[in-house]
Amino acid sequence: GTQEIYYKDDSVLVISLHQDGRTLYPGTGFIDDIGDDNGKGFNVNIPLPPGTGNESYLYAFDEIIPGIAKQFKPEIIFYQSGVDTHHSDPLANLNLTFDVYHDLGKRMNNIVTSTCKKLVVCCGGGYNLEQSVKSYYNIVSGILDLKDFISEKNIPDRRMDDVKNVVYQVKKKLVDYWA
Numbered sequence: 001g002t003q004e005i006y007y008k009d010d011s012v013l014v015i016s017l018h019q020d021g022r023t024l025y026p027g028t029g030f031i032d033d034i035g036d037d038n039g040k041g042f043n044v045n046i047p048l049p050p051g052t053g054n055e056s057y058l059y060a061f062d063e064i065i066p067g068i069a070k071q072f073k074p075e076i077i078f079y080q081s082g083v084d085t086h087h088s089d090p091l092a093n094l095n096l097t098f099d100v101y102h103d104l105g106k107r108m109n110n111i112v113t114s115t116c117k118k119l120v121v122c123c124g125g126g127y128n129l130e131q132s133v134k135s136y137y138n139i140v141s142g143i144l145d146l147k148d149f150i151s152e153k154n155i156p157d158r159r160m161d162d163v164k165n166v167v168y169q170v171k172k173k174l175v176d177y178w179a
Contacts, residue, residue, distance in 0.1 A: 002080070003028065008039040013072045015065055017057070019085070019092045020047040031169050034177070041177025044068060046170055050093035053157025054100040056164075057085070061104065063167045066111055068178045074116045079108050082124030083135035087155055091127045095155045101135045102149040105142020119143070 006012040021029045035043035046060050069077070083101065085094040112119045121139065126132030134150045141149040 003033065003043055003045075006039060007033075007035050007043055008037040010035075010038040010040075010042050013042050013044070013068070013074065015044040015046070015068065017046045017061060017065070018048065018082075019052075019094055020049055022047075023050050024092055031166070031173050034173060041174060042072075044170065044174065046166065048094065048166060049159050049162045051095055052159045052163055053095040053155050054097055054103075055157040056160045056162075057094070057096055057100060058103055058107075059160065060163050060167050061107060064170055066107070066114075068174075069111045070115060071178055076116055076118040076120065077108070077112055078120045078122060080122045080124045081136070081139050082126065083132050083139075084125035084127055086126070086128070086131050086135055088131045089126060089128050091125065095157065097152045097154055098134050098138050098150045099152065099154070101138035102142040105139040106145060107142075108139075109143045109145060 003014055003016065006014050016029055018029050021027045029045040029047055031045055031047060033043060033045050034041055044064065046064055048057065048060060084092045085096045087095045087097065108119065123136055126135060138149045
């Protein structure tokens with residue numbers, strides 16, 4: 001929905017890191033969906049394969065999001081922090097643990113600090129109530145740079161090569177819009 005609202009708008013940069021739409025409802029958010037008209041290049045999709053774990057998820061984030069965000073120079077950042085990416089969530093098939101949400105919160109704080117210094121955090125997807133609460137706790141803890149966060153055993157990440165390919169394809173698609 002958010003992608004469609006701003007698809008032709010160059011005043012809003014939409015970046016989405018999510019499970020590949022070929023494997024999950026609603027079947028959207030493909031690399032080629034980069035916007036239209038004035039909004040071309042301002043819609044960035046990073047569709048990850050099922051089974052993506054902490055290391056490869058953070059790799060995709062680090063390789064694409066900070067650089068584009070800094071080039072865009074936002075006035076404010078809205079962080080739609082969906083947590084259906086947690087391994088125990090019944091909807092998606094990604095393998096993130098609680099720890100990664102703390103890491104993502106810290107990374108978002110770094111982006112906000114280096115750009116606009118204004119952040120609104122919106123709670124998004126997450127269909128396992130207990131898991132969602134813990135994940136959101138970690139996001140806020142990371143944003144505030146607190147050392148207290150919920151941890152769990154890491155799940156081996158076997159999708160790094162696939163994620164590196166996705167990152168390569170996304171960068172290739174956006175080369176005319178972002179350095």
